[in-house]
Amino acid sequence: MKPIQVGLLGIGTVGRGTFEVLQRNQEEIKRRAGRGIEVTMVADLDVARAQQIVGTHAKVVNDARQVIANPEIDIVVELIGGYGIAKQLVLEAIAAGKHVVTANKALLAVHGTEIFAAAHQKGVMVAFEAAVAGGIPIIKALREGLTANRIQWVAGIINGTTNFILSEMRDKGLAFADVLKEAQALGYAEADPTFDIEGVDAAHKATIMSAIAFGVPVQFDKAHVEGITKLEAQDIRYAEQLGYRIKLLGISKRTQAGIELRVHPCLVPTKRLIANVEGAMNAVMVQADAVGTTLYYGKGAGSEPTASAVIADLVDIARLHTADPLNRVPHLAFQPDAMSSLQILPMDQVVTSYYLRLRVADEAGVLAKVAGIFAQAGISIDAVLQREAGEGESQTDLIILTHDCQEAKMNQALAEMQQLSAVLAPITRIRKEELN
Numbered sequence: 001m002k003p004i005q006v007g008l009l010g011i012g013t014v015g016r017g018t019f020e021v022l023q024r025n026q027e028e029i030k031r032r033a034g035r036g037i038e039v040t041m042v043a044d045l046d047v048a049r050a051q052q053i054v055g056t057h058a059k060v061v062n063d064a065r066q067v068i069a070n071p072e073i074d075i076v077v078e079l080i081g082g083y084g085i086a087k088q089l090v091l092e093a094i095a096a097g098k099h100v101v102t103a104n105k106a107l108l109a110v111h112g113t114e115i116f117a118a119a120h121q122k123g124v125m126v127a128f129e130a131a132v133a134g135g136i137p138i139i140k141a142l143r144e145g146l147t148a149n150r151i152q153w154v155a156g157i158i159n160g161t162t163n164f165i166l167s168e169m170r171d172k173g174l175a176f177a178d179v180l181k182e183a184q185a186l187g188y189a190e191a192d193p194t195f196d197i198e199g200v201d202a203a204h205k206a207t208i209m210s211a212i213a214f215g216v217p218v219q220f221d222k223a224h225v226e227g228i229t230k231l232e233a234q235d236i237r238y239a240e241q242l243g244y245r246i247k248l249l250g251i252s253k254r255t256q257a258g259i260e261l262r263v264h265p266c267l268v269p270t271k272r273l274i275a276n277v278e279g280a281m282n283a284v285m286v287q288a289d290a291v292g293t294t295l296y297y298g299k300g301a302g303s304e305p306t307a308s309a310v311i312a313d314l315v316d317i318a319r320l321h322t323a324d325p326l327n328r329v330p331h332l333a334f335q336p337d338a339m340s341s342l343q344i345l346p347m348d349q350v351v352t353s354y355y356l357r358l359r360v361a362d363e364a365g366v367l368a369k370v371a372g373i374f375a376q377a378g379i380s381i382d383a384v385l386q387r388e389a390g391e392g393e394s395q396t397d398l399i400i401l402t403h404d405c406q407e408a409k410m411n412q413a414l415a416e417m418q419q420l421s422a423v424l425a426p427i428t429r430i431r432k433e434e435l436n
Helices: 013-024 026-033 047-054 064-069 085-095 105-122 138-145 160-172 176-186 200-214 233-241 303-320 366-377 407-418
Strands: 004-009 037-043 059-061 075-078 099-102 151-157 244-254 259-269 281-288 292-299 351-361 381-386 395-402 428-432
Touching (some): 004 013, 004 064, 004 303, 013 026, 026 037, 026 303, 037 047, 037 064, 037 303, 064 085, 075 085, 085 099, 099 105, 099 303, 105 200, 138 151, 138 200, 138 281, 151 200, 160 176, 160 233, 160 244, 160 281, 200 244, 233 351, 233 395, 351 366, 366 381, 366 395
Parallel strands (some): 004 037, 004 075, 037 059, 075 099, 259 428
Antiparallel strands (some): 151 244, 151 281, 351 395, 351 428
16 A cells, blocks of 8 residues: 655654654554555755755655645644744645644644634544643543543643753752753753743643543633742742642643633642652643543653654554544544533632742731631631741741632632731742642
8 A cells, every 4th residue: 555645844853753763663653554654745944954864765845835735745744833834834734635743732722723623624634642741642542542431630740841840949949040040951941931931831731631621622712821930949848848749730620610721830749649740751640430540641742752642643644544534533532513612710710729828927816817817708727837937037937728719719818818917928829739
């Protein structure tokens, strides 16, 4: 059978990995796919570098539209990134009747609804395993492996940069800014790390997982997004004393009121496996009614781990290339006419528990006043930790863990506490997830 012909748009880190793994494991992949898969055309602005990578195995051009226009190309692999030209090229490839594989989580989180609708209308596939958690096959697990289940929640460490920073802060007791510099020096963080450290990258991925888990459209604009820039080393130490670790989690949860979609730092019990995921590794927990809790762990980035996911998509398309489009797995797991209209909840309607750190005057009655505000708001305290003031100190830290309450109630209580004369600094609030 004639090999499937692939055109790569971009041959940077992931593109090179994809080309090299396909070359190295060509026979193994052919045995799995039932036919060969060959990169025969590459588009990259740096033609000389691209030619050096592919040698005589593929034609190199500097215009991506030449790849899309080539009638011999069956699958277009978009590895350019971003929202701009990548969107135009993906839609043009679909219009030309090409299947598309992409690692572009930003593109799908923001424009996925339009892209999937265009692909459905044209009868082609858009595959995106590499867009979430690198080499971990979480998209396939959610779309296919757990298809018998009613999924209740998904929670993941889905950004390796922030997980590396938090691990280093905990291990070395260093401040955020110092560890960020280290992460940049080691290549874990970009020169401009904003998307990572502000939680945007994780929110793109959480948006995609949420859509597949619950059969809702991709709605990145409704996600609540917080990063790790305001975390302090002392909060990581206090969390440890209380039996927790702080992780940046992407969370999506089904509730009676709607779907939660949020990214923010969380206290996670140390005994949970996901709390012990260190360095630049990723992990995703899924809670479902039939199977219970499952955990997916591995490298969330890098040349060959991400290439592994790209090639898995290529193999899927090679197998289903001639199948009736109606018999393929839907892009977002649910049939397009059976998508849910459940709303994404505003953050103030989310129910969770909290860690609070108050810098307070070391005087009698402070805890009583704070407890009184909680009582009025109907918020129950789970635990209190008060650091003994040192000799000559007039202030101390008061640490409070709460039971579950609505975010709106906590916002009101914090506003009242902040007005107390004994509260000497802005209150630190970190949400807590037991992940039972």
